[in-house]
Amino acid sequence: MDDSMDDDVFEATEDTRLRVTADHPHSNTPSPTGYRNYQPPAEVLKLCQTDVIEAVEPKIHKTILLGDSGVGKTSLLVKFDTGKFQSGNFSATVGIGFSTKVVSVDQTKVKLQIWDTAGQERFRSVTHAYYRDAHALLLLYDVTNKISFDNIRAWLGEIREYAQDDVVIMLLGNKADCGTDRAVRREEGERLAREYNVAFMETSAKSGQNVDLAFVAVARELKYRQNGQKDSNTFSVQDYVRQQSERSQCPPCGT
Numbered sequence: 509m510d511d512s513m514d515d516d517v518f519e520a521t522e523d524t525r526l527r528v529t530a531d532h533p534h535s536n537t538p539s540p541t542g543y544r545n546y547q548p549p550a551e552v553l554k555l556c557q558t559d560v561i562e563a564v565e566p567k568i569h570k571t572i573l574l575g576d577s578g579v580g581k582t583s584l585l586v587k588f589d590t591g592k593f594q595s596g597n598f599s600a601t602v603g604i605g606f607s608t609k610v611v612s613v614d615q616t617k618v619k620l621q622i623w624d625t626a627g628q629e630r631f632r633s634v635t636h637a638y639y640r641d642a643h644a645l646l647l648l649y650d651v652t653n654k655i656s657f658d659n660i661r662a663w664l665g666e667i668r669e670y671a672q673d674d675v676v677i678m679l680l681g682n683k684a685d686c687g688t689d690r691a692v693r694r695e696e697g698e699r700l701a702r703e704y705n706v707a708f709m710e711t712s713a714k715s716g717q718n719v720d721l722a723f724v725a726v727a728r729e730l731k732y733r734q735n736g737q738k739d740s741n742t743f744s745v746q747d748y749v750r751q752q753s754e755r756s757q758c759p760p761c762g763t
């Protein structure tokens with residue numbers, strides 16, 4: 509896995525400052541300074557309170573990247589996280605790691621905890637354990653690798669077995685930049701997605717095509733679900749993805 513993710517993988521999930529302020533908001537216990545009724549200056553307290561609000565408020569949405577080894581899961585996440593694409597030697601992910609990103613959706617913050625899994629078969633039993641509490645799954649195949657596309661049905665079978673019924677699923681045909689090496693047509697991806705009633709788009713971690721859109725669309729769907737609008741007609745991730753992809757493909761009218 510890419511080195512740039514190492515810090516995130518071992519990121520502390522609990523803010524110790526938060527624990528201290530929440531347990532003892534105005535306690536009379538001696539402070540480390542030795543003053544019994546010590547109170548931090550008002551501006552410091554204010555800063556801590558802002559910290560508490562920000563740390564508590566956004567719900568964390570667990571999002572997992574899945575798909576065969578080499579389809580570009582790590583590359584997609586690194587591109588989204590850092591804006592960079594590292595070509596060259598492919599080193600397969602070992603185990604699992606995560607990165608946290610906050611996405612703005614209509615002025616609200618949606619916090620995604622994005623897990624990058626190892627695609628290799630030998631790690632499958634490890635990654636299954638993570639499906640259960642996932643809110644969203646980004647399922648990738650490689651448009652230059654027909655086998656990775658054929659395996660999508662098996663992946664969807666595993667998802668049905670191990671994930672929650674209402675998990676948000678997005679199918680991504682990655683490496684869309686590889687024009688001449690393409691082995692899976694866009695229409696095939698669209699057809700499969702329609703069959704399983706999941707959102708679909710083609711992406712490229714190399715060129716950046718649709719990388720932000722994939723995560724933003726998932727964040728949008730999760731936000732609407734969190735607000736209890738799941739069954740209303742206000743938002744459909746499939747329609748949103750279709751509209752946004754069409755907008756990015758069409759040249760401006762009249763040109």
Ligand SMILES: Nc1nc2c(ncn2[C@@H]2O[C@H](COP(=O)(O)OP(=O)(O)OP(=O)(O)O)[C@@H](O)[C@H]2O)c(=O)[nH]1
Pocket residue numbers: 575576577578579580581582583584594595596597598599600601602625626627628682683684685686711712713714715
């Ligand atoms: N041309 C092109 N190459 C890509 C793209 N995404 C990934 N690659 C390359 O494909 C190879 C595999 O990418 P990874 O991101 O490591 O694949 P992975 O799915 O994380 O693989 P595992 O960790 O084994 O599950 C690397 O050499 C990447 O540089 C893309 O969009 N376009």
